[in-house]
Amino acid sequence: MRYQAIPPTDSLEVLLFSVTTIVFWSVTMEVRIMQVRAILNRLADGHRDPRHSGKGRFWNLSREEFVNGPIYGKKPIEPRDPANSFLIQILKGPVDGFTRMPPGGPYITPEDLAFIEQWISDGAPDIDGIGAREYTT
Numbered sequence: 001m002r003y004q005a006i007p008p009t010d011s012l013e014v015l016l017f018s019v020t021t022i023v024f025w026s027v028t029m030e031v032r033i034m035q036v037r038a039i040l041n042r043l044a045d046g047h048r049d050p051r052h053s054g055k056g057r058f059w060n061l062s063r064e065e066f067v068n069g070p071i072y073g074k075k076p077i078e079p080r081d082p083a084n085s086f087l088i089q090i091l092k093g094p095v096d097g098f099t100r101m102p103p104g105g106p107y108i109t110p111e112d113l114a115f116i117e118q119w120i121s122d123g124a125p126d127i128d129g130i131g132a133r134e135y136t137t
């Protein structure tokens, strides 16, 4: 019998394996908080570093600190309630004597705003264990 170092691959088997893997990861990975942070970081780039109550870019802190603040006395996020989340209100326009963020713009795009609103509607979930291994080294 002829020795075969690499067994022949069944292309259907490979395809099924790939599809299963992709479906598994897309169903189990929760990484939206990282995308939200990236959106806000991009918005703040080019500005002076915000003081933000001594917490700077507070959205890069832990999920609990991001949600609860307080930032100038305000709780940024009401999980499952984007309309009443101060973060959303201040990204959309001036509110409670605060100027729209980031000061002077450019401001968030409707697509990015919708993404953050959906994440808040879903409870503002933290990154999950699988995703965390991807991002925390």
Ligand code: HEM
Residues within 6 Å of the ligand: 040, 041, 043, 044, 047, 048, 049, 050, 051, 052, 053, 071, 072, 074, 075, 076, 086, 087, 090, 098, 101, 102, 103
């Ligand atoms: C709870 C929500 C927020 C509140 C109450 C708030 C309030 C303020 C206040 C009072 C200042 C001026 C003093 C300081 O530097 O800290 C400021 C600055 C700034 N904020 Fe916010 N902010 C909020 C969210 C955000 C978000 C989500 C962004 C994202 C881009 C942002 C970007 C900035 C930047 C870049 C500055 C510095 C701008 C400059 O002085 O040139 N803020 N914010």
